[in-house]
Amino acid sequence: MNIRKSILRGRIPKKSGEILIGDEFAGKLNVQPGNIATLITSSMFGSMSMTNFTIVGTVRFGAAAMDRGAMLADISDIQNAQDMHDSAGEILGFFSDEIYHNKLAEKITESFNTRHVSDDQFSPQMETLPNRSGMADYLNMLGSYTGIILFAFVVILSIVLWNAGLMGSLRRYGEIGVRLAVGEEKGHIYKSMLLETIMIGIIGSTLGTALGVAISYYLQIKGVDISFIMKNTTMMISNVIRAHVTPISFIIEFIPGLLATFLGSAISGIGIYRRQTSQLFKELEV
Amino acid sequence: MTSRLIFLMAIATGISILISWGKTQTLTGAEILKNVDENQYSRSKIAVSRMIIHRRRGSRTVEAKTSIRGADTSFTEYLAPVREKGTKMLKLGDKLWMYSPSTDRTIMISGHMLRQSVMGSDLSYEDMMEDHRLENLYDAKVSALDTLDGRSCWILDHTTKKEEIAYFSRKIWVDKDRFIMLKENRYAKSAKLLKTTKIRDVEKIDRRWVAKSVLFKDVLKQGEETEFILDSIQFDVPIPDFLFSKAALRK
Numbered sequence: 463m464n465i466r467k468s469i470l471r472g473r474i475p476k477k478s479g480e481i482l483i484g485d486e487f488a489g490k491l492n493v494q495p496g497n498i499a500t501l502i503t504s505s506m507f508g509s510m511s512m513t514n515f516t517i518v519g520t521v522r523f524g525a526a527a528m529d530r531g532a533m534l535a536d537i538s539d540i541q542n543a544q545d546m547h548d549s550a551g552e553i554l555g556f557f558s559d560e561i562y563h564n565k566l567a568e569k570i571t572e573s574f575n576t577r578h579v580s581d582d583q584f585s586p587q588m589e590t591l592p593n594r595s596g597m598a599d600y601l602n603m604l605g606s607y608t609g610i611i612l613f614a615f616v617v618i619l620s621i622v623l624w625n626a627g628l629m630g631s632l633r634r635y636g637e638i639g640v641r642l643a644v645g646e647e648k649g650h651i652y653k654s655m656l657l658e659t660i661m662i663g664i665i666g667s668t669l670g671t672a673l674g675v676a677i678s679y680y681l682q683i684k685g686v687d688i689s690f691i692m693k694n695t696t697m698m699i700s701n702v703i704r705a706h707v708t709p710i711s712f713i714i715e716f717i718p719g720l721l722a723t724f725l726g727s728a729i730s731g732i733g734i735y736r737r738q739t740s741q742l743f744k745e746l747e748v
Numbered sequence: 749m750t751s752r753l754i755f756l757m758a759i760a761t762g763i764s765i766l767i768s769w770g771k772t773q774t775l776t777g778a779e780i781l782k783n784v785d786e787n788q789y790s791r792s793k794i795a796v797s798r799m800i801i802h803r804r805r806g807s808r809t810v811e812a813k814t815s816i817r818g819a820d821t822s823f824t825e826y827l828a829p830v831r832e833k834g835t836k837m838l839k840l841g842d843k844l845w846m847y848s849p850s851t852d853r854t855i856m857i858s859g860h861m862l863r864q865s866v867m868g869s870d871l872s873y874e875d876m877m878e879d880h881r882l883e884n885l886y887d888a889k890v891s892a893l894d895t896l897d898g899r900s901c902w903i904l905d906h907t908t909k910k911e912e913i914a915y916f917s918r919k920i921w922v923d924k925d926r927f928i929m930l931k932e933n934r935y936a937k938s939a940k941l942l943k944t945t946k947i948r949d950v951e952k953i954d955r956r957w958v959a960k961s962v963l964f965k966d967v968l969k970q971g972e973e974t975e976f977i978l979d980s981i982q983f984d985v986p987i988p989d990f991l992f993s994k995a996a997l998r999k
Binding site: 502504507508509510512513514529545581582583584662 | 778804805808831832846848850851853855857864865866867868869887901969970
């Protein structure tokens with residue numbers, strides 16, 4: 463969470479009973495570092511619980527929902543406040559590649575709950591991300607938008623590359639005519655053009671993929687700050703969006719580049735077979 | 749002569765039983781409820797009690813000393829467990845304050861907080877805030893007769909007199925001889941059962957029938973139930989006015 467760098471006033475908590483709160487939250491409560499704040503909550507058994515904390519600093523979390531009302535405390539202090547020693551209310555789990563896989567998550571959840579869920583109110587229960595309040599809609603929306611944007615980009619770029627392939631062959635009309643005139647087989651010309659296209663496609667797609675992945679990787683590390691459009695959001699999501707380079711990124715970037723140029727040349731190259739030898743001399747103005 | 753006397757006494761006893769039976773049979777719901785309220789109402793009382801909150805993973809006992817004046821003024825100090833010791837609650841009319849010794853803070857419990865559980869039990873602060881006199885809150889009518897734990901009971905159906913009330917209706921089983929409630933179901937406006945109460949032990953103290961052991965169950969809550977045990981109670985004892993003030997919370 464990069465807490466140290468996010469502290470605006472005060473310092474990081476050093477001992478039990480010290481907390482950091484959002485700077486905006488501190489402004490709303492009109493409190494300063496050094497003031498005492500009382501957390502009114504309920505214990506894990508349901509009784510009301512009040513605990514005093516010393517505010518030692520304010521922080522900008524970077525997520526609007528957290529800035530408005532979050533506090534950071536030592537986990538043992540919160541366990542004490544909620545009378546839940548050696549226990550936790552929620553534990554977040556991540557896949558090793560840090561990407562959410564719903565089908566796998568559903569399988570793991572089902573298997574876990576079959577073994578552990580009982581009538582006991584404290585029995586551990588696993589939930590998938592879409593099962594969390596409001597997350598299903600958010601994930602569906604995110605998935606749809608990502609799919610639409612990806613599809614649109616792939617189609618547009620494929621058309622551009624296909625067109626490039628078509629134009630490449632059409633512009634070589636004269637060259638093909640000469641090669642036919644000197645006796646080269648139509649099949650040989652067509653095959654050599656396809657081979658050329660494959661080679662150009664491989665080289666171009668490799669360079670394009672490398673460049674695209676490099677930019678994506680840069681965005682993965684640095685990210686893009688979208689806080690200016692997240693001012694009024696109540697969801698606790700990061701204000702910095704990032705790209706994520708995965709093995710599928712290579713396929714998405716490489717295959718369309720290669721296929722589009724290959725198809726462009728393959729379709730335009732069919733014209734070679736329509737060329738008549740009798741017209742060649744006229745066309746070449748011999 | 750002796751046999752005639754015995755015969756006359758038997759007739760007199762029979763007539764008195766019949767009169768008493770007839771009297772109880774003709775009581776209306778409102779009259780029964782008034783008798784129930786009268787049985788438990790006193791000018792003041794001081795009670796020491798234990799609340800055993802049963803959970804699947806064990807039980808937790810909360811001890812408290814409560815001083816009550818009239819129907820809507822009370823002061824409660826929690827004596828155990830250690831975590832709750834020194835916590836105090838003051839109810840003055842329709843207001844409830846809670847003092848936490850660990851933070852030295854007094855907060856007024858209002859709004860949604862009233863629906864929270866008291867010390868994790870099956871009782872809510874809203875339950876504590878209720879007027880002890882049910883006749884002030886509900887219209888009652890006898891809906892049936894029943895036998896509960898071997899005792900004849902009236903079943904009274906209550907419908908609310910007020911709009912803003914925690915439980916829209918109640919059904920209570922009242923012991924015909926002792927005018928004490930033996931069982932209660934509390935319902936929401938939708939007729940959904942919310943809470944149940946079962947009196948397990950009744951004792952006569954100072955001419956009153958008092959529930960010594962009560963089981964409360966919040967039907968909507970997971971877990972077992974809350975057992976309320978009355979360890980001691982004194983009726984009509986003088987309680988200093990100071991105790992029913994916010995200043996007493998910090999003392």
